[in-house]
Amino acid sequence: MNPNLQHLFAVAQKPERRIIGLMSGTSLDGLDVALCRFSGHGMATKVQVERFATVPYAAEVKEQVREVFAKSHIDFELLCVLNPWVALLQADMVLACLREWNIAPTEVDCIASHGQTVFHAPRSQQVRAGFPNATLQIGDGDHMAVRTGILTLSDFRQKHVAAGGEGAPLAVYGDYLLFSKAGQDRILLNMGGIANFTFLPGSLALDAIFSTDVGPGNTLLDAFTQRHFPSKSYDENGALASQGQASEPLLQALLAHPFFAAEFPKTTGPELFSPAYVEQAQQRSNTTALPPTDLLATLTQFTAAGIVQAVHRCFAAGTAPAVAIYASGGGMHNALLMSILQKQLPMCTFHTTADLGIHPDAKEAVLFATLANESIAGDPAAFGQGRAGIPAVSMGKISFAH
Numbered sequence: 001m002n003p004n005l006q007h008l009f010a011v012a013q014k015p016e017r018r019i020i021g022l023m024s025g026t027s028l029d030g031l032d033v034a035l036c037r038f039s040g041h042g043m044a045t046k047v048q049v050e051r052f053a054t055v056p057y058a059a060e061v062k063e064q065v066r067e068v069f070a071k072s073h074i075d076f077e078l079l080c081v082l083n084p085w086v087a088l089l090q091a092d093m094v095l096a097c098l099r100e101w102n103i104a105p106t107e108v109d110c111i112a113s114h115g116q117t118v119f120h121a122p123r124s125q126q127v128r129a130g131f132p133n134a135t136l137q138i139g140d141g142d143h144m145a146v147r148t149g150i151l152t153l154s155d156f157r158q159k160h161v162a163a164g165g166e167g168a169p170l171a172v173y174g175d176y177l178l179f180s181k182a183g184q185d186r187i188l189l190n191m192g193g194i195a196n197f198t199f200l201p202g203s204l205a206l207d208a209i210f211s212t213d214v215g216p217g218n219t220l221l222d223a224f225t226q227r228h229f230p231s232k233s234y235d236e237n238g239a240l241a242s243q244g245q246a247s248e249p250l251l252q253a254l255l256a257h258p259f260f261a262a263e264f265p266k267t268t269g270p271e272l273f274s275p276a277y278v279e280q281a282q283q284r285s286n287t288t289a290l291p292p293t294d295l296l297a298t299l300t301q302f303t304a305a306g307i308v309q310a311v312h313r314c315f316a317a318g319t320a321p322a323v324a325i326y327a328s329g330g331g332m333h334n335a336l337l338m339s340i341l342q343k344q345l346p347m348c349t350f351h352t353t354a355d356l357g358i359h360p361d362a363k364e365a366v367l368f369a370t371l372a373n374e375s376i377a378g379d380p381a382a383f384g385q386g387r388a389g390i391p392a393v394s395m396g397k398i399s400f401a402h
């Protein structure tokens with residue numbers, strides 16, 4: 001037998017596995033690195049996050065990735081070279097973390113690498129007809145494996161698309177295994193560049209759980225903060241938006257897109273929720289002269305409205321029962337956004353995933369480590385027969401280090 005297969009077999013049979021989960025999201029702020037210790041799989045999964053770091057991207061890295069990010073027209077050669085370049089950059093970040101943590105690469109069983117999404121194209125957002133759902137992440141897994149010497153799983157979203165999904169949100173898989181609680185309805189709300197959530201019914205019924213994107217998270221806030229306040233990369237704690245007055249006509253124009261009325265589960269990205277989207281809504285609502293702080297106030301309300309509408313929709317049948325919301329992602333640090341959510345969702349109690357034992361900034365990196373643990377040691381049957389958006393499949397392509 002190929003010794004690589006023997007090694008994989010041995011890792012799958014270990015009572016505990018050390019897996020590094022890597023996530024670099026739509027905000028392009030850096031690489032989240034979570035060193036996790038797993039035992040078990042499926043509903044018996046136990047995970048302990050031993051170390052976590054966000055390694056910030058240098059300005060040059062952000063600039064290079066932005067050149068090919070969420071754009072219809074790009075330099076194709078640049079995309080081609082960024083595919084290994086991003087992988088090698090992230091591999092070196094992993095090796096630097098391991099050195100700092102005094103852990104040898106040989107002590108890590110596997111890396112679960114999300115890569116960098118450069119374009120997300122569910123059918124509902126494509127301009128051409130007749131093509132399948134599609135999504136593209138760069139940061140090649142073979143380069144990660146060879147540079148680090150660690151078995152690597154990568155490119156998780158393609159199997160989801162191949163099995164009928166849109167390639168996202170994958171959060172449902174990890175949230176279900178790690179955070180379900182009998183007797184308590186929970187929403188795991190992640191506010192990154194795009195906002196998404198998983199609904200976990202207290203009944204634990206597999207046919208009631210789902211994950212969905214709900215609209216923009218920080219992506220538009222970041223873009224317009226950077227445009228109007230060039231020294232800032234984001235609106236810290238919502239301080240700028242707090243100085244402005246939201247425009248109701250612009251808010252309504254922003255909410256007019258069919259994405260908001262579409263059924264769950266659904267996905268989106270900065271391809272749709274771009275600065276051009278906001279500029280068009282400003283034209284339609286005669287609000288092009290809005291002062292920057294009013295614009296940021298409106299965009300904060302817009303982010304909140306997408307989330308609030310979606311939470312209400314979870315309970316469309318009647319009065320919303322009490323539900324516990326567990327927040328994660330950078331948006332949870334935006335005090336203004338959080339206060340709007342709390343005001344508009346009085347039936348919810350607000351917590352963070354830290355209350356469930358996972359640091360909110362680490363949650364998505366832990367998700368990919370969990371997906372890798374399932375692919376290596378689990379069984380896709382943990383997700384029943386599979387439903388729309390939750391096909392019962394093992395995700396991640398395997399790259400051997402040698």
Ligand SMILES: Nc1ncnc2c1ncn2[C@@H]1O[C@H](COP(=O)(O)OP(=O)(O)OP(=O)(O)O)[C@@H](O)[C@H]1O
Nearest residue numbers: 025026027192193194218234236237329330333334
């Ligand atoms: N103190 C803060 N106040 C306001 N916003 C903040 C604060 N801290 C972080 N953020 C926001 O969080 C963003 C980063 O969020 P996060 O790292 O969750 O995004 P991501 O992982 O790239 O996104 P995605 O989940 O869409 O892939 C920043 O760009 C910023 O907008």
Ligand SMILES: CC(=O)N[C@H]1[C@@H]2OC[C@@H](O2)[C@@H](O)[C@@H]1O[C@H](C)C(=O)O
Nearest residue numbers: 117120168169170171192194196364
């Ligand atoms: C295509 C893509 O990269 N989507 C991301 C993005 O960031 C948030 C939201 O949009 C979510 O759908 C997804 O990531 C998380 C980790 C997910 O798949 O659950």
